[in-house]
Amino acid sequence: MKQRKLEMLLQKVRGFENPDPALEQYATPAPLAAELLHFAYMKGDIEDTVFDMGCGTGILAIGAALLGTTKVVGYDSDPEAINVARENAVMMGVEVEFINCPIEKVSGKANTVIMNPPFGAQCKGSDRPFLSAALNAGNTIYSIHNSGSFNFIRQYIKPSVITEWYTTSFPLKRTFKFHKKDVERIEVEIYRISSLSHHNY
Structure with missing residues (x-):
């Protein structure tokens, strides 16, 4: 499937109804x-x-x-978001298992982890539990982070390694009262990480 077609399909996915700034719930x-x-x-x-x-x-x-991947599991600590996610999957005609649990309670192993964790803007270090959980669970991790995160991530994930990364833009829509613009484009970095935390998948 081409990227543009995937993007058009994903435009239909509903976002957060009552986003929590403490959890940095940006769609x-x-x-x-x-x-x-x-x-x-x-x-x-x-x-x-x-x-x-x-x-x-x-x-x-x-x-x-x-x-077309074989099995997809989504984890989130917000039960309301999980309910919307399940409705979205039904609407889109795909089978995804959604589990309501804290990131520290994620169990099992995956070939790949994909995530857009909190940037730590509201709660410093809030991205760390996500990186730790991803490294424990996945062989390969794809993750979105605030611009300027390279040195921190490179150090934090050792002995795992960044295999590729690049900068792109994130059109951040007005979500909370403290947002001043309807849409603000911020620079983010997408990382591909090879996990050396486990080898038994």
Whole structure:
């Protein structure tokens, strides 16, 4: 499936109804979700089992299912978001398992983890549990982070390694009262990480 077609399909996915600023619940825009998923797909990583950590309303997990991977599991600590994610999967005609649990309670192993974790803007270090959980669960991780995160991520994930990364833009829509613009484009970085935390998948 071409990236543009995937993006058009993902435009239909509903976002958060009552986003929580403390959890940094910003919906991943369809263009950015399609870009990350297409990047992973072209690398041959959207296959076997895929986990979406901090899945929110399911846009990345649903996108992975649309690309034909065998099994997709989405994890999120917000039960309301999980309910919307399940409705989105039904609407999109794909099979995704959504599990309501804290990131620290994620169990099992995956070929690939895809995620758009909190950037740590509201709660410093809130991205760290997501990176740790992803490294424990997945062989390969695709993750979106704030611009300027390279040195931190490179150090934090050792002995795992960044195999590729690049900068792109995130059209951040007005979500909370403290947002001043209807849409603000911020620079983000997409990382492909090879996990050396486990070798038994």
